[in-house]
Amino acid sequence: MQLHVVTHPQCLEHSAGFGHPERPERLTAILDRLHEPQWAGRITWHEAPEATEPQLFRVHLSGYLDFIRESSERGGARLDPDTATNRESWQAALRAAGGAAHAARLALSEQAGTFAAVRPPGHHALADRAMGFCLINNVVVAARDGLAQEGVERILIVDWDVHHGNGTQALVERDPSIRYISLHQWPHYPGTGAEQERGVGNIWNIPRPGGLLPEEYMHDLCAAIDEATDGWCPDLILVSAGFDSMSLDPLAGFTLRVEDYTVLTEKLRSCGGPVAGVLEGGYSLENLSSGVAAFLEALS
Numbered sequence: 001m002q003l004h005v006v007t008h009p010q011c012l013e014h015s016a017g018f019g020h021p022e023r024p025e026r027l028t029a030i031l032d033r034l035h036e037p038q039w040a041g042r043i044t045w046h047e048a049p050e051a052t053e054p055q056l057f058r059v060h061l062s063g064y065l066d067f068i069r070e071s072s073e074r075g076g077a078r079l080d081p082d083t084a085t086n087r088e089s090w091q092a093a094l095r096a097a098g099g100a101a102h103a104a105r106l107a108l109s110e111q112a113g114t115f116a117a118v119r120p121p122g123h124h125a126l127a128d129r130a131m132g133f134c135l136i137n138n139v140v141v142a143a144r145d146g147l148a149q150e151g152v153e154r155i156l157i158v159d160w161d162v163h164h165g166n167g168t169q170a171l172v173e174r175d176p177s178i179r180y181i182s183l184h185q186w187p188h189y190p191g192t193g194a195e196q197e198r199g200v201g202n203i204w205n206i207p208r209p210g211g212l213l214p215e216e217y218m219h220d221l222c223a224a225i226d227e228a229t230d231g232w233c234p235d236l237i238l239v240s241a242g243f244d245s246m247s248l249d250p251l252a253g254f255t256l257r258v259e260d261y262t263v264l265t266e267k268l269r270s271c272g273g274p275v276a277g278v279l280e281g282g283y284s285l286e287n288l289s290s291g292v293a294a295f296l297e298a299l300s
């Protein structure tokens with residue numbers, strides 16, 4: 001099956017400062033990998049459009065968006081201890097959110113696997129607050145935009161980034177048309193994501209300590225996917241595709257292997273709807289490019 005990858009050069013220009021782990025080289029490593037000869041002819045490349053105001057206003061408060069845009073255009077700002085912008089960040093964030101929404105639309109229209117190779121990431125961003133390297137919640141922009149498409153009534157978001165997507169949960173936990181599953185290290189940043197946090201019955205949190213066997217993480221995540229999709233067939237599956245859940249990530253302690261993302265992706269493909277991935281974390285460049293390649297190989 002043909003793959004569709006959405007990206008934009010402006011996503012390389014956002015920087016949170018020298019030495020920051022969420023760095024442009026992350027995206028460069030992925031793009032270099034996907035331009036290797038074995039992918040030639042298998043990927044259709046798409047330029048990420050800027051997210052539109054209606055797409056953004058379904059997720060974020062207008063005053064917050066104005067603040068991010070204005071502070072970025074003035075040269076950048078420190079937004080929390082881990083999150084900062086430069087002059088290019090607003091444009092990068094618009095392309096990241098627009099790219100995620102475009103990947104979701106392509107997945108629906110082509111019934112094919114798609115991936116938004118974009119940054120800054122999004123799953124910690126709240127309606128009115130940047131945090132954890134995230135400015136705009138790209139995956140929720142994509143989900144809400146997907147639900148605005150004709151015939152789309154149910155969206156599953158699977159978040160295998162090692163951190164809990166507190167922003168995603170907060171934004172969808174009262175919306176039964178979106179189900180959200182997150183496997184994450186706990187205790188760990190950002191501290192949310194307890195198993196008892198169930199939203200309106202649409203949230204599945206799987207908090208686990210670091211250092212378990214990969215089979216244990218896989219078993220529990222697969223069980224949650226089974227439960228969330230039992231009698232509930234999603235029209236679209238979005239993956240908050242963070243690869244900091246892999247062994248030896250510098251920011252976390254999970255132990256997933258590259259082949260685990262193949263198994264997970266094949267499992268999601270068997271759930272019904274087309275699959276669109278949106279890049280989140282992952283701070284080992286080798287892990288990141290290998291994880292994305294395994295994900296796309298399984299999608300094809």
Ligand SMILES: [Zn+2]
Nearest residue numbers: 161162163281
């Ligand atoms: Zn993460």
